[in-house]
Amino acid sequence: MNLDVNLAEYRRTARTWLEANARADDAQEADGIARAKEFMARLYDAGYSGITWPARWGGQGLTQAEERAFAAESRDFTLPTYVFSIGLGMTGPTLVDRGTDAQRERFVRPLLRGEEIWCQLFSEPGAGSDVASLQTRAVRDGDDWVVNGQKVWTSVAHHADWGLLLARTDVDVPKHKGLTMFVVNMRHPGVTVRPLKDMSGRANFNEIFFDDVTIPDEHRVGEVNDGWSVAVTTLLHERLSISSGVGMGTRRDDPTALDGLRRLVDTTDPLVRDELVELHIRSRALALFNQRLAQETKAGVFPGARGSAAKLLLAELTMYQADLATRLAGPSAVVGEDNPLSQAISLAPGMALGGGTNEIMRNIVGDRVLNLPPEPRVDKTVPFKDLKVGTQA
Amino acid sequence: MNLDVNLAEYRRTARTWLEANARADDAQEADGIARAKEFMARLYDAGYSGITWPARWGGQGLTQAEERAFAAESRDFTLPTYVFSIGLGMTGPTLVDRGTDAQRERFVRPLLRGEEIWCQLFSEPGAGSDVASLQTRAVRDGDDWVVNGQKVWTSVAHHADWGLLLARTDVDVPKHKGLTMFVVNMRHPGVTVRPLKDMSGRANFNEIFFDDVTIPDEHRVGEVNDGWSVAVTTLLHERLSISSGVGMGTRRDDPTALDGLRRLVDTTDPLVRDELVELHIRSRALALFNQRLAQETKAGVFPGARGSAAKLLLAELTMYQADLATRLAGPSAVVGEDNPLSQAISLAPGMALGGGTNEIMRNIVGDRVLNLPPEPRVDKTVPFKDLKVGTQA
């Protein structure tokens, strides 16, 4: 009872702080780095960055309850925290869980205070769904490691000071057993960041090239060749940070959602009306599933792999909505400057391709929710150098 | 030119014969065995049974052209030849291709003349899609073989005199390498034929039990342990005989096809009209594909595995049609004596489950039409006795 009173008080204080410090014009845009850093410093100093992180490394040492309370209040504001999302959601928690004390001491507080920006360097052109087949090499050289290779799909890399890098350190053992995790200085010579345009023409991601980049051994995270277990920690945090966003409902201004679409199309046509009914049915079905997962989480039942079902459905719904909207709107959907329907159909595949394809999601649901027998695996025992990887005939 | 004249003449003669000998009330029913045998004898004596089969074994020794001409004329008649279809389409051609001269001498002419009825005994409860994993055993005993086991999905077995039986003769070699093909006397003691009711409540198939049934070695077809290659011959003939039926269009009295359905439902409702349009689109798409395959075949380009695409589409269309018809008709679709819509929805899955499931068809199209890489196989090298088969934990 007393706890609830404290929580309510916490919440009121948070709201007051947010009202005083969040700005109506804070967009989640990359060019506002100075504003973002300045805001993050104030957020940290007010005690709202790293709420559940250990106090010893610069966090607040509070509970999920406070974190949820702050998150709930934040929803009414647009906070300029996008460039910190990889650090806060993935690389930071990984360092807290698996880093050395020296690494925690060096990296965690600047990360929470927004002084340093982080990115994550796992995926490669030849290793997407199958991250563990990556080919970027790190070779020991005295007290250092020398890295060569290419990473891809890296968000915020063009602003990043540090990256969490997974690299291959042994090719004579099976693929999962020859990986090591490092912290790499993104300002180091030999690191080239190149914007990667997606099919909509925008560059929301980057490619990173490593050309004889040196990393001191003290920036290794976890044991040599134990990088996969560290990566699993990171991916777990990634999944949690994505799934906590699931269920927040569609953006109110989404032109392909029912409320936007009904204003664009001819609802006197019974066939159009029925298509909109179908859109309503599918949207509600997923929204209610997400709400149920959220209620269960609140009640202490964690979604686990069922979150992959929600991700799969969201990917399918996104594609279906954009397709339906363009079909209903007809020729006007595909011409015109910054046409929101053209943008929607150009971006829709991204939901299925980021964070695991639909096929990977179906595997996860089949294997881990329904406990179906696994496929025969051909890649778990072969030394990496003998394994087929990437693209080859 | 002269050939065409001869063919036209052949066709006219055939038609005259059919008009004189086929009866309007000839239903394809099993209880008309006497009539069926009597008709078949006349058909044979007139030279229209086994048109392309070698004259030496009792066939007519003519070409595909005459066979197609007769088939084209026959379409306007209902011939009582159903109980002979397995013999004519599958087991007979197998004996012609792979039997000994003694076997051909003994079996082919009575088969063509309708004096003996044949069935095919491959599938088992534990071996459906994966026929080669069958468990019925044939054990050598002097000049004989002794058979024990169970077969299933056997058409016309309750009328059959002879069966083409695939049985396991060696469990110490991989599954494909320990099978042998036999001709089994269906009247032999120890052969039990039990009707198998399908989900519509009708018994169109049988289960066959073999309990110490003796087969003389002279009734073995092909070498010992080479039965799989004989079975491949049979299955090839099965596919040809099924695919020649594909493309004949839907039955005119099908209550779930557009012409039947439009009389049953409320076509003033625009949504109902659009559902019927969808039905038309899907039906026409498949019908035109089948017609194209038929035209290509006529031009000498054989469909091969593309026929599996047509079979897959037919299975899906059949299920879709029955589902749609019952949805449109509403509550009246599922009650009433011999309700054709109830029958349609009860029989619809049969098209997907007979002659290879939809999954098997997709594998065939993927492997043999698109030449995609095969799945890793775990069953090709293991001795049969060590292989997982049927249903087990």
Next chain:
Amino acid sequence: MNLVLSPEQQELRDTVRSFLGTVSPLPKVREGYDPDVYARLNGELGLSGLIVPEEYGGSGAGFAELAVVLTETGAALLPGPFLATTFAAIALTRVPDKELLTGIAEGRVVATLAQPAGDDGLVAESADGGVAVRGTLARVLGGMEAGVLLVPARTGDGMVLVAVDLTGEGVTRTPLETLDITRGQARIELDGARGRVLGASPQDDGIGDRLAVALAAEQLGVLRASLDSIVAYAKIRVAFGRYIGSYQGVKHKLADMHCKLEQAESIVRFAAWAADESPEELPAAAALAQAYVGRACFEVARDHLLLHGGIGFTWEHDAHLFYKRAKTDEVLLGPPRIHRARLADLLEL
């Protein structure tokens, strides 16, 4: 909004599931309606009185609980008039009638509800203390088992809901051949059958919405049991040396079916909650429940049958029982498009 079962509701679910697993396993389901099982269901578990208000001798539970129970009776393909009596009880709670509600709560009265469409309406005329009812009902759920039929009828004073005594004179009942062999329907001809007027029969009385929610709960059970059955089979059936559930062709389809289950369950919880707590959300929730769950249920039952392979096509296997119940339920309240049309209206499209 509450989409999660309380501990009490989970206990109710477990109790009903275990009870039905014992007294009404699938081999018994094939034998059809067993009045003894029905009596125990009402006696030992008190299910017939679940949503009957306490003042009428029931438990006064809500739709959240009813949905839990119907999901289990659906999963078990329970034969007999449980759903029919539930439909009747839903109608009776809208025009409270002490005698019938109490009879249902006590398990004495087996009832059913008919909603004749269009011109098939019945006519009721005053006759010694009650009404004499005339007309024909082409298809009545549980029509052979029920003792009382609730049905709207026309009188001189407009439409009323009447309770017709099906055991008395002037009643001809003919059992119908049904696709679903586990639950019957009957044709009922009334020629001066004795009835009693329960009250006016308003057009929008919320009864239809509640029937839709109740049916969706049953459909959720049929869907879940179908999926459970094929998932279990995929773990023991071998083809080409591997369990069929290890093939992506099967695995991915089962994953999609699981996605339908998750969404169907969420919708049923929401609709049941709306029936209990949020009358203004109920109409759209009920239409959504039928539009989504009815379709998902048939699709999953269909695919579960197909994925069984040849054995799923046999009469002996149970797959067709689920498939036929799913199809029958999908059209029970009318052609499914009526639910979509209702949604279009409610969304003001």
Next chain:
Amino acid sequence: MNLVLSPEQQELRDTVRSFLGTVSPLPKVREGYDPDVYARLNGELGLSGLIVPEEYGGSGAGFAELAVVLTETGAALLPGPFLATTFAAIALTRVPDKELLTGIAEGRVVATLAQPAGDDGLVAESADGGVAVRGTLARVLGGMEAGVLLVPARTGDGMVLVAVDLTGEGVTRTPLETLDITRGQARIELDGARGRVLGASPQDDGIGDRLAVALAAEQLGVLRASLDSIVAYAKIRVAFGRYIGSYQGVKHKLADMHCKLEQAESIVRFAAWAADESPEELPAAAALAQAYVGRACFEVARDHLLLHGGIGFTWEHDAHLFYKRAKTDEVLLGPPRIHRARLADLLEL
């Protein structure tokens, strides 16, 4: 009915395919319209005159041949005004005009056809020997490249088809940003632009049906090329130590896509045959072609992109070019439901 290509048609197909593979490979497609390629297409292959009657200097071929060619230009995502000029030629063969048809056949004239919907109609008034045309067209295919615009316009004597000189005065053309970066559209404002009346513009002149067939042939090509691309990739891309095409999750989807290709190809052949040989079957065949092939093309292009995985989402990869062409083509003649509505009417539903 003829659904199989003749040896001559196969040769035509191979010639066009090989020509486009050399002069207009995908890296070049990204650069957009190249008048030199267009000139060679018309000069060396004579494609612009393909369906122009011989008396006007063309090859006098039928839709069967046109469909073969458009399938190849579709598969190659050929940029520029080939489809637009084909549309114009189709209209011109219905109101034969020697000058324009000859110009198109000789490759001198690049034309396009617009069919304004509803109230967006144009007005033509007599003016020194021709007409002056006024009005605005929101989206004209190939509007920047064409020198002549064919469009229905209203005169005092009713609707006529006019040919507007787009290079003269009174014409304002604005290139539009298009989803499909390989082929442009333009907004065209006409303020007294010079035009010439070609003839009356009857409502049911068969032009719309022929446009639908021509577009479906292009869509068939986009579909086929998309499928070819992902099938090839599935044979070389590895995940978890296996080629992705060996997974049923991919293989079965590709098999379904192949089924769509087989049906789409059959329908296009049928519709082209109907355009040549069976006018009474053409309307339903044309509506079927758009209703089936338009949808199938987008679905296959979509799935081919998705199955490429992350690389399919990049600007550098070609997958999105096919995806965007497929979507653009699907709505080119209007919202796809108009084809279904037409079918409903033709089937007398």
